[in-house]
Ligand SMILES: [Zn+2]
């Protein structure tokens with residue numbers, strides 16, 4: 001039989017009872033870089049404040065002045081008992097009963113010597129009756145000398161919580177036996193350990209709620225470790241998807257591999273969500289009702305050039321994030337839930353728009369994904385798109401014997417391309433117009449009676465996309481008039497929206513990249529911008545779409561070279577970093593309601 005000790009949180013009023021005679025504490029102030037400074041101090045606990053003194057030269061004084069938020073921890077060994085009290089087989093060893101109380105405080109350092117002295121007197125008055133300190137008076141020369149080096153600190157308590165390490169998953173009978181023995185000892189700390197142990201019997205932990213007291217930091221460490229453990233499997237899936245490129249709405253195998261992997265790690269998977277057979281949703285629940293954070297995964301390929309957009313990396317980074325959370329935590333130790341949403345058809349199908357229309361994002365509070373690129377950038381704009389089909393209708397005739405009887409629809413099409421190229425000089429630099437002829441005629445000896453083309457009109461704002469469409473229609477009508485053709489311009493009702501930035505969420509993502517030591521690159525400005533259906537999500541809920549390096553500088557997306565890099569060791573590193581940073585950012589958002597609130601406030605204030 002194995003005995004485990006674990007922690008449970010106890011409410012504030014219980015803390016007051018147990019803290020009453022506690023004397024030593026550790027002050028932990030955390031610097032910007034995350035390094036905690038720790039020291040041991042005497043203190044007086046008098047809610048709602050704690051008074052303590054510390055050595056003036058201590059860097060903590062400077063630290064506390066610059067940054068007043070701190071945590072004050074009180075650690076105490078309540079009792080050490082022989083283990084045979086717990087179980088007869090453990091005759092030789094000892095078991096310690098610990099308690100840690102953590103106060104979240106705002107600290108103030110006193111400068112006035114009179115205030116410092118008054119605080120010293122209170123501390124002395126508290127400690128002298130215990131008989132463990134030399135009975136000093138304030139005018140004692142020795143004390144006066146020491147006083148010059150002391151700082152008086154007042155900590156205003158904003159929150160407190162306590163954790164016991166008491167072996168409370170031992171059978172109740174064993175705990176009762178220990179309590180009995182502790183009471184028999186008749187010592188103060190032993191009595192408190194007995195009280196605390198009795199508390200665990202009176203407040204049983206419901207099985208199946210492990211790690212209720214896990215801090216965010218511990219959860220993050222477990223999740224990044226889990227990504228490392230799963231990395232080989234994730235890379236295998238990434239390579240499988242890469243080797244099996246599936247076009248938009250036909251990603252059957254990729255959706256199957258990814259959703260099965262998530263299920264195996266413990267996520268609850270729904271397939272075919274939103275009426276799209278290759279979409280899925282995997283949910284990892286938290287400790288209760290709360291926000292829903294979505295991590296999006298794309299897995300479609302491009303025609304002919306395969307995974308030249310690296311969606312195999314997006315797929316496995318998003319899936320890896322959810323899988324690692326499920327594998328490492330089982331249940332998220334915070335209220336809310338994290339979902340991986342498998343979003344098909346990014347390249348041409350606007351799958352995310354279809355899923356939004358079907359209500360798949362209805363309960364989502366914030367969404368995120370990563371995209372591979374030739375550099376890591378936490379924020380990069382994307383362009384809106386209006387997709388347009390343009391057709392010209394003329395009249396067929398023999399191209400040699402009766403050309404003057406025909407009306408040439410190909411001439412109109414060529415005229416459209418020429419007009420657009422001339423118009424290009426007068427459009428804004430970030431706007432893009434590009435198209436292909438999908439039908440140029442049937443045979444060279446027939447004057448083409450029908451030609452067709454497809455264009456993307458892109459710009460950083462939806463308004464400018466619409467302006468481009470207005471001018472495009474002018475060019476098309478002009479080409480029709482010039483050639484005597486009839487024209488139809490049909491714009492796709494689904495407009496791709498530009499990405500709306502969310503710097504609150506991007507900031508969290510950046511901090512998590514720092515945590516895992518993955519470098520962010522400056523944007524070298526060598527490339528323009530693409531578009532994504534993630535833009536539409538970003539116009540509805542706070543969303544981020546950071547880029548992760550999976551290739552060397554200067555490799556363009558949608559190129560055969562980039563497709564090669566999407567299965568390289570660099571792609572693996574990007575996938576692992578992406579999975580970690582996505583998972584950690586999602587955890588931040590469920591664990592810190594204030595950050596999610598800030599993200600939502602920023603969203604409400606920002607114009608797309
Ligand atoms: Zn693409």
Ligand SMILES: [Zn+2]
Nearest residue numbers: 309311346371
């Ligand atoms: Zn892409």
